[in-house]
Amino acid sequence: MTKQQIVRKYLSCFCNGDIKGIEPLLATNLIFRGPLYSFDSREAYLAGLRNDPPEKCGYDILSITGNKDSVAVFYDYQKPDRVIRIAQLFRIQNQKISETIVIFDTSPSREKYFNKVQI
DSSP: OOOOHHHOHHHHOHHOOOOOHGGGGGEEEEEEEOOOOOSSSSSHHHHHHHOOOOOOOOEEEEEEEEOEEEEEEEEEEEETEEEEEEEEEEEEEEOOOOEEEEOOOHHHHHHHHHTOOOO
């Protein structure tokens, strides 16, 4: 599988809520960084997904580019009530995702997770 095929498979599995399909794509020493969560291993990331599973949704890739060891993807993550534009960088080593950095506007998500907090 090419690096771009690995990333496309990951996005397909994620957007279908297929955590078992994601698992073999990830290196054991995965580093995940995003605006809402950070994980330092595949097992921690998978436990996070199992605890708060991704909703089944659509996605539309706007751009996907790669170089020797990474793939950058810009896509619209299509939830039933909104579309979130996401930029995600994947580092690939030995046919596995070893690191991913996710960037998106967290305003709608913050409301979901933090609207119960009184300041």
